[in-house]
Amino acid sequence: MALILGIETSCDETSAAVVSDGRNVLSNVISSQIDIHTQFGGVVPEIASRKHLEAINPVIDQALSDAGVTLGDIDAIGVTYAPGLVGALLVGVSSAKALSYAANKPLIPVHHIRAHICANYIEHKELEPPFVCLVCSGGHSHIIHVRSYTDYQVLGQTRDDAAGEAFDKVARVLGLGYPGGPKVDKLSLSGDENAVSFKKVSFGKGCYDFSFSGIKTGVINYIHNLEQKGEEINKADVAASFQRSVVEVLVDNLVMAAKDVGVSKIALAGGVASNRRLRQEVDLRCKDMQIFYPSPIYCTDNAAMIACSAFYEWQNGKIADLSLNAIPYLGVDLI
Numbered sequence: 001m002a003l004i005l006g007i008e009t010s011c012d013e014t015s016a017a018v019v020s021d022g023r024n025v026l027s028n029v030i031s032s033q034i035d036i037h038t039q040f041g042g043v044v045p046e047i048a049s050r051k052h053l054e055a056i057n058p059v060i061d062q063a064l065s066d067a068g069v070t071l072g073d074i075d076a077i078g079v080t081y082a083p084g085l086v087g088a089l090l091v092g093v094s095s096a097k098a099l100s101y102a103a104n105k106p107l108i109p110v111h112h113i114r115a116h117i118c119a120n121y122i123e124h125k126e127l128e129p130p131f132v133c134l135v136c137s138g139g140h141s142h143i144i145h146v147r148s149y150t151d152y153q154v155l156g157q158t159r160d161d162a163a164g165e166a167f168d169k170v171a172r173v174l175g176l177g178y179p180g181g182p183k184v185d186k187l188s189l190s191g192d193e194n195a196v197s198f199k200k201v202s203f204g205k206g207c208y209d210f211s212f213s214g215i216k217t218g219v220i221n222y223i224h225n226l227e228q229k230g231e232e233i234n235k236a237d238v239a240a241s242f243q244r245s246v247v248e249v250l251v252d253n254l255v256m257a258a259k260d261v262g263v264s265k266i267a268l269a270g271g272v273a274s275n276r277r278l279r280q281e282v283d284l285r286c287k288d289m290q291i292f293y294p295s296p297i298y299c300t301d302n303a304a305m306i307a308c309s310a311f312y313e314w315q316n317g318k319i320a321d322l323s324l325n326a327i328p329y330l331g332v333d334l335i
């Protein structure tokens with residue numbers, strides 16, 4: 001049995017987890033900074049770094065104690081080193097390096113997007129590559145061919161905003177607060193998703209890239225127009241119509257990619273993967289395929305997925321030395 005301590009600090013969640021053999025979660029402690037960043041309408045990088053510094057040691061201690069183990073019992077330490085906010089990433093990387101040095105444990109560098117995909121392995125013990133995964137979070141929107149546990153091919157990605165970023169911006173314009181995704185999702189329940197038509201961008205057959213800035217600008221212009229005319233805005237209709245447009249683009253490309261690659265399994269990952277309407281659309285349109293998605297707690301940032309990815313990377317021979325540094329931008333296929 002291999003016990004991995006996972007550490008995640010790439011954005012606004014400080015998290016540590018202990019996972020055995022990549023798939024069995026013994027503990028998963030998440031300290032969220034959302035309440036602090038909500039006051040500013042989004043993540044403030046300097047504040048995020050400082051809060052990670054305050055939280056990191058207690059969170060790691062808690063993860064070890066929840067799992068009923070000590071650092072001595074751990075076989076390897078996995079840490080997110082890319083991509084993300086560089087000051088935030090550095091807190092996790094420095095802590096992991098210190099623990100690795102002090103306890104003489106292997107240090108495994110983990111790519112955050114690969115880990116989001118690995119979150120699917122935690123609850124779906126039967127899931128094995130190959131499959132096609134739609135990863136959409138606050139900073140990323142990718143369609144990835146997962147050829148093995150450590151071999152990832154990017155089939156498509158966003159050319160402008162990430163899907164979660166578009167949700168957050170639209171929520172801000174609607175006055176719903178941060179993070180916007182869950183709020184737009186909830187408000188949409190009471191809206192008519194066919195009330196407003198927002199222009200969707202498709203790059204044609206064989207291209208799986210996304211563009212969400214047009215839909216986002218469409219929402220902003222629509223709201224400003226009504227405000228200028230002094231007309232009432234039905235926020236639920238706008239939220240539902242925006243959500244439908246984003247979801248349709250995401251699922252159109254996911255289905256096209258899965259069919260072109262010839263896989264029978266698809267997965268969702270990242271914060272937006274917990275979106276109710278996205279799951280509904282995938283279930284509806286992918287009836288001929290096996291569909292996997294993580295529970296909401298494993299969709300948003302967490303260290304269990306980091307430990308899971310670290311397990312497979314370690315098995316494939318990946319180990320870092322103490323020169324490991326944080327990298328703010330790094331392609332999922334470039335490591």
Ligand code: KG4
Pocket residue numbers: 011136137138139140163164165167168179180181182185270271272273274275276299300301
């Ligand atoms: O994966 P994640 O926790 O952090 C990043 O790596 O970015 O994703 C956070 C993003 C935020 O943009 C948030 O608004 C979005 O995921 N999100 C959602 C939902 N829950 C979270 N977007 C749409 N619908 C949701 N239910």
Ligand code: ZN
Pocket residue numbers: 112116137138270271300301
């Ligand atoms: Zn994430």
